[in-house]
Amino acid sequence: MPNETDRRPLTLINVEPHYPAHWEADVVLSDGGTVHVRPIRPEDAGILRDFYSRLSEQSIYFRFFGPRPRLSDREVALFTNVDYVDRVALIATLGTAMVAVVRFDRLDRQEAEVAFLVEDAHQGRGVASVLMEHLRAAARERGIKTFIADVLPSNSRMMAFFSNAGYTARSRFEDGVVRMTLDLATTETSREVTMAREHRAEARSIERLLTPASVVVVGAGREAGGIGQTVLRNLLGADFNGPVYPVHREVRAVAGVRAYKSVSAIDGDVDLAVVAVPADGVLDVVEECAQKGVKGLVVVSSGFGETGPEGRVRQDELVRIARAHGLRVVGPNCLGIANTDPAVRLNATLAARLPGRGRVGFFSQSGALGTALLQRVAQRGMGISTFVSAGNRADVSGNDLLQYWVEDPATDVILLYLESLGNPRKFARLARRTSREKPVVVVKSGGVTQGVPVGHAAPVLGLPDTALSALFEQAGVIRVDDLTQLFDVAQLLAYQPLPAGPKVGVVSNSDAMALHAVDACVAAGLDPCPPANLGARAGAADYRKALAEMDCRVDAIVAIYLPPVPGDAAAVAAELVRTAKETGKPLLATFEGRMGMPEELRVPGEGGDPGKGSIPSYPAAEEAVRALAHVVRYSLWRGTPPGAPPEIGDVDTAGARAVLERLLASEEDVEVDATELLACYGLRVWPSEPVSSPEEAVAAAERLGRPVVVRAADPETSHRAGTVRLGLSDAGGVRRAYADLAERLGPEVPLSVQRMAPQPAVQTVVRVVDDPEFGAVVSFGLGEITARLLGDEAYRLAPLTADDAAALVRSVRAAPLLFGRYGYPPVAVEALEDLIVRVGRLADELPGVARLVLDPVLVGESGVSVLGARALVRGSVGPRPDRGPRRLS
Structure with a gap:
């Protein structure tokens, strides 16, 4: 059994500072198991030799184009000592063993040679494809745009792998090998391939949990009413279609079933382990389950993240150890999981009574509430297909269940009781796809406070709850207010x-x-x-x-x-x-x-x-x-057809990125005028000139062309009543307007002159916030003071389709003012929607824009006029949520 030092988190100590720790990741493979991906290190020489010793002659021949019984000391040193810039190697580890390695060696500034080697026992599990995704991301980060691979003609498997990677691939035969060239630019095909692989892997990982052939209950005590014995009795009472093994170190039988002193002492294979021992003993049990070959864990034990910082460290370590050995974890501090399929009959929960067989998949984060929820389902006479209570949601989450249920033939309706969202942008993506096939009904707690229960591995969301509802609506998710409505809607959808x-x-x-x-x-x-x-x-x-x-x-x-x-x-x-x-x-x-x-x-x-x-x-x-x-x-x-962001001809993304680079003089965030950025997306901001005297105001009016407005230049001050003078068509009027505002506002408030936009028009505001969890979110509202005070604002995730933009405009309560109601003339809503689509594309393509405000945007009878635009530009930009290679949070 490993000692405590073996369980320390995989953080690097005493290594060179350029080691790219952010390349480390836990990933799910195509068979549902997990491995850990990380850069190779000099101290990996031993596990590299062990890995090489387990390879077949054919695998070695395909990699080195000839026999090589062993690696020399020089080769081992060469392979394990890399600079993480021109020479990069990533390995996949399972437990303490290396099971695969992939590397690139730079050939020139933008091109590198790539090579893969996967242990024979782990080939066909999708290890190479996930390593390819991570190596590609590392290469792009280092400026590499093309991979070159030399493959033996007889290595048809590797040629098929490169051809099916989703990237633009070319091949030619020369000198007895096939030289394959991969363009690493992201394409729609490569994105679809990655998403499809992620879907299959995560769905399979949940399938392994819900369809075990055997179950062990670790911590099944002698006393009736204990947690472990309760789960054991519920498994037996449901007539689970497979062997159930209780583990107790002191007794020979629990609930009339032979007990084992340890998991390793069990004669047969074990697929699922339900862990009900005290928290301080859980990690040892996980290690033992990993050595036994258990495929998944349900940890009903409490004493983890919900207890505070010490428990959170224990929880993180639980997940690290489990994933390092290929296991997914439900929990900890959870109610358990269930499957009513007659071929399975799994009730690995603390709830003695399960609903009957039905077409509803049910996910609940709350363990305590889960029992009551199942009782409500049963009281209504409804049935379920499968049930998962995630507790602290340290690993398995609602996103994983969406991946499983969308193609589960036994499930027609999906119910989610959510207390937190670990990866909201991924949830929106998965929910949008799932909702096209099956309805997803959600109750989200914390709507007023936006709080997250203690112990959940999830952030507090920065967006208001109205924004969350709008994003659910955009994804087709049915959000209801309470649990009664959840089941009211479910019983209609199910039958x-x-x-x-x-x-x-x-x-x-x-x-x-x-x-x-x-x-x-x-x-x-x-x-x-x-x-x-x-x-x-x-x-x-x-x-x-x-x-x-x-x-x-x-x-x-x-x-x-x-x-x-x-x-x-x-x-x-x-x-x-x-x-x-x-x-x-x-x-x-x-x-x-x-x-x-x-x-x-x-x-x-x-x-x-x-x-x-x-x-x-x-x-x-x-x-x-x-x-x-x-x-x-x-x-x-x-x-309604799902649609796609429309093609826009006059967009210069490269030019916009060049503008951003020029604006970023340091790593500090800086607020800038957004005129140049918007121009790259075909949006014109009406020119405005700052002025500091009546004479400068008159001169600016001459240059801009009258009629003009004189206004407060500060965006915050300009929202106050009486800070703008309109329709100034002569020099005297401009002078008087300047003098009046200067006296009213004081010398500390700067003034500006701007050509007057066509009237009449409705004043609106378009914003972008790059939320740390959701990514880029576009909002829209009217600019009148009443609308601002009432918070009449609607939201959508970027990028936006034409339908998204139309829905965004019509979602605000004051929208009738744009369509000729209440005495207002109808305005050019189509032009407004086009502007919103363009802003959404900018937001999606430029993660360096942390915030963008177009205020005001005047919508007139013939078009839109952007009178002001400011942007907050990030000094350092990380990856967007749900972008990049597959990884578990």
């Missing part, structure tokens, strides 16, 4: 088809309830038809007739059945089920005030659980309509 539009029919045996339903539809933005009021004594025949007449003109039906005296409920229910089946339109009910999936409204599914076509019921019509409104908005989003 009924999506509505084609917002037109809603209401049929009811209560006039009052019908009126409530119609009012709720209007309030939720739906289009209700006049309700069919059947009267208190309405029976199945009355519902049949009303539903038949209503079907042809609605997209969804809300049926209300609340008889004042007992009636033939079963017959009415059968009529509702028949109608839903025949019409193929969503039908939801308020059936006797019941909640969930009443037996009378069910269509039998797998194992007697509700199947497709079952009708969900809600205690009140307003709750049914609220759920329907969420689903209608999602259906309309899903029916």
